[in-house]
Each structure stands twice: as C-alpha cells, then as structure tokens.
Amino acid sequence: MAVNEAERRAMTRALSLATLGPRGVNPQVGAVLLSPDGTVLAEGWHHGAGTPHAEVDALSKLAPGAARGATAVVTLEPCNHTGRTGPCALALIDAGVARVVYALDDPGAVSGGGAERLRDAGVSVDAGEQADAAHAVISGWLTAQRLGRPHITVKWAQSLDGRAAAADGSSQWITGPSARADVHRRRAEADAIVVGTGTVLSDDPSLTARDGDALFADQPVPVVIGSRATPDDAAVRRHPRPPLFYDTRDLHAVVADLQARGIQSLFVEGGPTLASAFVSARLVDRVLAYIAPVLLGGDRLALTDIGVPSIGEARRLTVEEWLPLGSDLLAIASPSPDRPSADRPSPAGPREEGAA
Incomplete structure (x- = not known):
C-alpha cells in the first residue's frame, strides 16, 4: 500500500x-x-x-x-x-x-x-x-548502535595551502565570521566538544556554542584529553556544563566512556595533534574542513602524521557537500565506504538504557 x-x-x-x-x-x-x-x-x-x-x-x-x-x-x-x-x-x-x-x-x-x-x-x-x-x-544513535561508540565529527580550519596557523602559531582568525557562525551552530548540535590540553593551554577556549553574543540553549559537554593539567581559572571550567577530563592517549577508551555516559555525537575541535590522532585511529565519521583563501606557508599543517606511508594507503573521503560561507569554503566529507576500518562493530543493544 x-x-x-x-x-x-x-x-x-x-x-x-x-x-x-x-x-x-x-x-x-x-x-x-x-x-x-x-x-x-x-x-x-x-x-x-x-x-x-x-x-x-x-x-x-x-x-x-x-x-x-x-x-x-x-x-x-x-x-x-x-x-x-x-x-x-x-x-x-x-x-x-x-x-x-x-x-x-x-x-x-x-x-x-x-x-x-x-x-x-x-x-x-x-x-x-x-x-x-x-x-x-538520530545519526549519532545509529552510529552508536552499529559501532558501539558515538558519531564523531572532526573539524579544522585551514589556509588554502593546508596550514592551521602562521609561523608564530597565531590562527585567529583564518576563516571569516560566516564560517565561525557555522561552526558554533554545529557545536550546538553535538552532545560533546573535544579538545586537547595543548589547545586549552594555548588558546583558553570556552568551548561553548554561541549564537552571536548569546549562548545556544543546547550546549555540548566540554571534553579535554591530555596529560597536562588544566588551570583552575581556565575558561572551560566556567562552561555551563561540567567538563570531562581524560589523562590518556587511548582514544578508544575515551569514546567508550563517553558512550557509556550517554554521549552519542562528538565534535572534535582540538587542533592538528588531536585531529590527527582521531583520524589515525580511524575514529572519524565526518570531516568538516573550513578552507580560507589565504596562504600561510610554513610547517604548521592542519593535519600531521596520520599513518599514511604511501599514496596507496591514503585515507580516501567522499565529499558530501561543498558549502560556500562568505569568502570561505566548507568541505563536508566522510570516509569512503570501501576504506579499511579498525572500527570493531558491536551487536546493537536495546533502545533503552538498562532495558534488559
């Protein structure tokens, strides 16, 4: 019918x-x-x-x-x-x-x-x-049912020549206001936003999702990964939601714990080191690459080593959309379906926590 x-x-x-x-x-x-x-x-x-x-x-x-x-x-x-x-x-x-x-x-x-x-x-x-x-x-929930972990988006901003910062480390702002507004909207759609301690110490981000000068009603849980201590007066400690800290390099353990806490979608925004670690671990379901029409040169690449020794082992992506944002361009891509995967699917469980 x-x-x-x-x-x-x-x-x-x-x-x-x-x-x-x-x-x-x-x-x-x-x-x-x-x-x-x-x-x-x-x-x-x-x-x-x-x-x-x-x-x-x-x-x-x-x-x-x-x-x-x-x-x-x-x-x-x-x-x-x-x-x-x-x-x-x-x-x-x-x-x-x-x-x-x-x-x-x-x-x-x-x-x-x-x-x-x-x-x-x-x-x-x-x-x-x-x-x-x-x-x-419910893409996050579906990913969790299929893989036993949250849906993971890895985001970075880069110059046209693939740099995340200038030679002196400055990076604010590579992209323009339209791109930054888009980032905040996507942050608000995620359950958690993830950075490394290096980003916390260098940039002191608040990790909030803002609509102009105001906060979105839905705020992602801030997550900080790394062994270095986060200062008591760090902006992330004033976030509307209590931050989570992980003193480990085991990303699989981190995402498993976040899944157990009910986190279904992660927004990784922690700079080249953390982004590269997630990509290297094959813990990425979507890439958001914000590309600005500027040239920076130097060695501060948007991604570092991701475990690709030769072109035959390149991480192939499928571009879902090219989205103009002011003078910038957003590439929305996902790993190609035929890629090798280190993800270990787990049997999908009940729709409800503690349902059995």
Whole structure:
C-alpha cells in the first residue's frame, strides 16, 4: 500500500516532534496517530529513558478504543522488546491500530523486529518514508548502535595551502565570521566538544556554542584529553556544563566512556595533534574542513602524521557537500565506504538504557 499525502505530512510532523526529545542513550522518536480519513488524532515523542516511547505517548492521549482502525506514523520502527517499558509493536496491536508507517528500521538485535510482529498480527506496514531525514535526526544513535561508540565529527580550519596557523602559531582568525557562525551552530548540535590540553593551554577556549553574543540553549559537554593539567581559572571550567577530563592517549577508551555516559555525537575541535590522532585511529565519521583563501606557508599543517606511508594507503573521503560561507569554503566529507576500518562493530543493544 503506497504512502498517501496525509501520511507524508504526518511523517514530517513526527520528525519535528522527535527533536523535542533529549539526545542521549535513547533515540529521538516522534509519532503521529491518524484517523482513517487522515485527521490527526494524537501526537507523541520519547521524553527520555524510562518514559513511554513515542507511540505509547501518543496512544496515552486517546480514550480506550479511540485508536482502533488508526494509522500510526513513526520515525523509527516500533520496538519489539520489554525493558523499562513494554513493546511498542504490541501496544499498537492491542490498541487496534490498522496501519503503521515508519521511516527507519530499528537496528537493535533485541529491540528490532517490530514490523514483522505487526504484520503477523494483520497490521499493514510501510517502511522507508523520509528515511534520510529520520537518519539525520538520530545519526549519532545509529552510529552508536552499529559501532558501539558515538558519531564523531572532526573539524579544522585551514589556509588554502593546508596550514592551521602562521609561523608564530597565531590562527585567529583564518576563516571569516560566516564560517565561525557555522561552526558554533554545529557545536550546538553535538552532545560533546573535544579538545586537547595543548589547545586549552594555548588558546583558553570556552568551548561553548554561541549564537552571536548569546549562548545556544543546547550546549555540548566540554571534553579535554591530555596529560597536562588544566588551570583552575581556565575558561572551560566556567562552561555551563561540567567538563570531562581524560589523562590518556587511548582514544578508544575515551569514546567508550563517553558512550557509556550517554554521549552519542562528538565534535572534535582540538587542533592538528588531536585531529590527527582521531583520524589515525580511524575514529572519524565526518570531516568538516573550513578552507580560507589565504596562504600561510610554513610547517604548521592542519593535519600531521596520520599513518599514511604511501599514496596507496591514503585515507580516501567522499565529499558530501561543498558549502560556500562568505569568502570561505566548507568541505563536508566522510570516509569512503570501501576504506579499511579498525572500527570493531558491536551487536546493537536495546533502545533503552538498562532495558534488559
């Protein structure tokens, strides 16, 4: 059965509702219930760990029996497991829902399979509506399910000749105001922002996400990696959220701990040494390279050694977009799918922390 216009509109609305939920160990999910004639009956979203999932949140706003014959439009496949809450697939079946339209399959080995359960109960199911948009909303969570770690963006700003700073170490500002505003917007979309102690000691960054002179409502958790001590009066210690400090060079251990803390997306902005370490460790899902039309020369490269001894072992990227920002250019790229990978996939677990 083809998705109709009312269901498409409902999916657009469900995607908007999903973003109202908190980012973290659970996916952001939205749901809209439609009557057989396409009228919106109820809406819901997941409010956080231990609370009803989006479908059940929407059903709770209706009187018993009011959802019989309805269509549930959901951004993620209804779950099929019992954790802190029961299976959403069963809740929809018990409510008498006749049709389910969802955007993305649930990748969880435990929580997936809701669509099959619905079909077995005679419910019409259609998958894939606005899947790309739904993927964008929960890309961090999906990466965590696939790899057992957060989605990692590595960002740097560089001159046209690939330098991150002038010979004396000065780098403010290589790029212009439009590029810097874009960086802050992307910071606000991340769960955590990561720098090394070298950046903290040399630049004393606040690691906040700013909208002009004001702070965005959503602030990333500041993370500092390195063995050198962060001064008591460092700007990062005045961040709205308590900073996390890691005295280690083991990036896999760092990202594993951040994952355990509910961090689903990292924004790495720590200078050439840290950026190169993440790239070398193959801990990068997206690269943001802000390129300014200036020449600096010298040896202060945007990336240092990343473990590429010959051209045949170059880290190949796929450019997703070239984005002009004032006089600067942003290259948005991701590692090519056929690249060798040191990532160790882990079986996807339940959609909910402590659900088992």
